[in-house]
Amino acid sequence: MSAGQPLKLAIAGLGTVGAATGALIRGQADLLMWRAGRPLVLRAVSARDRAKPRGFALEDVAWFADPVAMAREADADVIVELIGGADGAARATVEAALAAKRHVVTANKALLAHHGNALARTAEAAGLVLAYEAAVAGGIPIIKAVREGLAANDLTRVYGILNGTCNYILTTMRESGREFADVLAEAQKLGYAEADPSFDVDGVDAAHKLAILAAVAFGAAIDFPALRIEGIRHVSAADIAYADELGYRIKLLGIAHRSSIGLEQRVQPCMVPVGSPIAQVDGVFNAVVAEGDAVGMSFYQGRGAGAGPTASAVVADLIDIARGHRVATFNQPAASLKKLPAAPSERHRGAFYIRLMVVDRPGVIADVAAALRDESVSLESMLQRGRDPGAAVAVVLTTHETEEGAMKRALERIGRLDAVVEPPRVIRIIEAL
């Protein structure tokens, strides 16, 4: 594969992303050749339905009904896996490609979150590239930024908005004042959310991306089971309105934080200060903040999904391969990657927003405050809007930074108070830079 010779490609999966990738390689061939230093040539494709139009000419490429057979047999230097899913055909295709000594480019976050360590070891042992820019934050070149652009930094924290569906729902909830179920139903009608939305709204998709991002940022093995994952189903219009009043936005964040207590990896709804860049990221956009010792805070925003942005990331990986770039898959040689010890959740530090539904009578706030004081949780603010003696009213509290264990113990005691008529709602507050 010396400079000037074509880089031969095969694409497995011709859904919207696969079709856009093929169209980009074909439609932008001259520009890509200048940039890559040699032609990118599509030699084979595999998809279920051969008759379906894909938006680019397929007559001169080999057709495979079976992607695994293509990975083994196609005349290709690189197999582009765009099938999706943690196992099944996608995994079999990637494993077959590596076994047949072909580089792999994939957009498959589930596959990497579950099998990335083993695949990286296999690829590196064979001197092959396993590239996955498209798997995290779509069109934002965040893997490249973290692994190369910030390579001089000891990174301490990486966090971001990694799921556009959730961000669209939260944005619409805030703008319209409507509840989750209502906005989700509309998003499904508009095609912004899947018929089965759980992968997105329960945080699993964001968690897959976070697990990959954390591995790259900290030069560690992917440790998906260590993630704490909470979605956005329980975020209410009331919490969003209170956040507004307190100067925050609620965002579903994936957060990876390395400290003396270990590695913390969480996906959960968080409040971020309205003046921070990440608070301003609305709708289907994704964004990532990386904090390093030399560079300080750096921030990246772009489209997190969709055919064009994802194809842009896939083809960027292909150009890197054509240019001869070789970087360890997760920033350090795969054979040397270790899982970092997980930080015990009770020792995670943070400030908290707490919404209580309490019976409006004298002494309730004193009992709540006493429970917090006894666990050394320091109150930052308290507000109760409206009076309704004898009935249930909302009381909103924010705390200073504390340990999650102390917070949990105080909340258990508060939840047992007679006057507290619903389980407390708790949302973490993030000091976003």
Next chain:
Amino acid sequence: MSAGQPLKLAIAGLGTVGAATGALIRGQADLLMWRAGRPLVLRAVSARDRAKPRGFALEDVAWFADPVAMAREADADVIVELIGGADGAARATVEAALAAKRHVVTANKALLAHHGNALARTAEAAGLVLAYEAAVAGGIPIIKAVREGLAANDLTRVYGILNGTCNYILTTMRESGREFADVLAEAQKLGYAEADPSFDVDGVDAAHKLAILAAVAFGAAIDFPALRIEGIRHVSAADIAYADELGYRIKLLGIAHRSSIGLEQRVQPCMVPVGSPIAQVDGVFNAVVAEGDAVGMSFYQGRGAGAGPTASAVVADLIDIARGHRVATFNQPAASLKKLPAAPSERHRGAFYIRLMVVDRPGVIADVAAALRDESVSLESMLQRGRDPGAAVAVVLTTHETEEGAMKRALERIGRLDAVVEPPRVIRIIEAL
């Protein structure tokens, strides 16, 4: 230079950035070795004052009083040029390094803006790297993002806040309501602006960076003389207040835009919608927006200057060299780079803000509106705050998109009206994504 062997470095210039670079290479040696795949070893330095403490050990590195001699003679694979300036010692050092077959890493935007084309040809002809991530937007890995991360895209527009001093001054003017001269004097006292501030506040520094960014984005030769450059000296507190009222922020932007009329390269104060990400970038931060056909809008923000962020970018370039990355300096082979035809300024399109000081009497607005109409410039809004019959009052207009030539002709006629008592102040409005 096979994998595992040390990459030997020599640093020319030990000011704040040079010292931080040396300290980073020394202090983070283990991490950098994992990332780079081999040790980065400092072998030589050159600076004026040997006695001055630099924050890292210098006993075991060769000392050169003359950076050019070091570039020729040091036992180094890479010469890191951190002297600064378009000519003189910096240029001589880089030329000597390339002649002696050493790679070059530099943070020197002036050198590249003026001599980048020739230096890139020399480097590429000799198979050497000329790397300059630190020259544009400091800690933001924007060269890498545009040249590699977005390599699949046909880019149409790249723009950003490229000078932290100007952004700090404009931010402080808005927050305090004070005038430019007053805020500049304070910034000088605080060390945020130089004693001679013209390089920053007149837009030259931003222009150097824009010229480089445009070359990378469009795979073109750098064409610094083609830039239109306007600084921030004429931005008044009144304009900033009116911008606020109209829903805009005033930012000094560098804008490169390629269209059917040619390449437009401008540095000038612009109004951007307050809801756009770039409008939210305050203080000393830099930010860049890149717009591509596949990826859509992508946005990058971080610290644009300072020892740590700049050293982060310099060392990222060193790691790229150690990893064996080779990319054409300006995104296409230097020998093939051509200057793009410059778009004639009268054909640049845009919307405009116009502030007039007019005598408050009937008929003046009609005369102004007629002058705009006769040049087919369409008004979007008009506002006159306060009445003061017979005295001068401010009238603020915004237009729809028009050609700059038409705008200019209308303004000449407006400026000649008896009732218009000061030259019109005009600021371009940018439809930032």
